[in-house]
Amino acid sequence: MSKVVETTVYQLDELSGTAKEKARAWYREGGFDHDWFEFVYEDFQRIAEILGLRLKTRAVRLYGGGIRQEPCIWFRGFWGQGDGAFFDTFYSYRKEAARRIRDHAPHDTELHRIADALQAIQRRNFYQLRAEASHRGHYYHEYSMAISVERDSPTGQDMSADAENAVSEVLRDLARWLYRQLEREYKSQTSDEAVDESIMANDYTFTDTGRRFG
Known part of the structure; x- marks a missing residue:
């Protein structure tokens, strides 16, 4: 039986310090794939x-x-x-x-x-x-x-x-x-400033722990 699960997502600037670091780490490891x-x-x-x-x-x-x-x-x-x-x-x-x-x-x-x-x-x-x-x-x-x-x-x-x-x-x-x-x-x-700018420009969202959502 299907069910609807609601998840609250956040922009980078809405995250706590620890969650921000996790979001940045995701970007550096996987989102940073251009030349x-x-x-x-x-x-x-x-x-x-x-x-x-x-x-x-x-x-x-x-x-x-x-x-x-x-x-x-x-x-x-x-x-x-x-x-x-x-x-x-x-x-x-x-x-x-x-x-x-x-x-x-x-x-x-x-x-x-x-x-x-x-x-x-x-x-x-x-x-x-x-x-x-x-x-x-x-x-x-x-x-x-x-x-x-x-x-x-x-x-x-x-x-x-x-x-x-x-x-x-x-x-x-x-x-x-x-x-x-x-x-x-x-x-x-890959500085914090550059990573934050790229994340915000791409409208990436995260859970409250900093896990990438959408």
């Missing part, structure tokens, strides 16, 4: 282009049956040892990268340092260094990038002794920089 990192990725692709990186791409199938190419950028975070970010790329010298990166990000001194370091090692090798970074292993951090460096010299001249290590470390520094941007964006979007 929150999209703008970080877009900015990183622009930065990569300025520095002379050509990010590798992978084919992603769309719901409508089509295919699009997405950059090979990966990360895992933000709580465990071994979390980090990496990318698959080709690299070669890009003229005026140091100036252009300052135009793009005038206050980011770490990006300035990275651009200057690439400029310096390229100068010692007559701007002939090339590199490739590809993922290896099962981890998601800068040391999961296998990086090879070579000098494209028309006379067969060897690269300087420090070139391979210098380029590799700068690319890994860039991966660390990317991870910090992702972590900062995630913390911003």
Whole structure:
């Protein structure tokens, strides 16, 4: 025999402090399922282009049956040892990268340092260094990038002794920089203020204990 059960539901701002925390936890665990990192990725692709990186791409199938190419950028975070970010790329010298990166990000001194370091090692090798970074292993951090460096010299001249290590470390520094941007964006979007705003905008309702209702 069917029966009608009435339940009183509440908006987020009507809940007690403990119930609010439970509602926020629900959103962070299940409601927070969009590509929150999209703008970080877009900015990183622009930065990569300025520095002379050509990010590798992978084919992603769309719901409508089509295919699009997405950059090979990966990360895992933000709580465990071994979390980090990496990318698959080709690299070669890009003229005026140091100036252009300052135009793009005038206050980011770490990006300035990275651009200057690439400029310096390229100068010692007559701007002939090339590199490739590809993922290896099962981890998601800068040391999961296998990086090879070579000098494209028309006379067969060897690269300087420090070139391979210098380029590799700068690319890994860039991966660390990317991870910090992702972590900062995630913390911003999962802050109490941002979560509350999203919950209210979507008119989610809860029981008095903070359990999601509708």
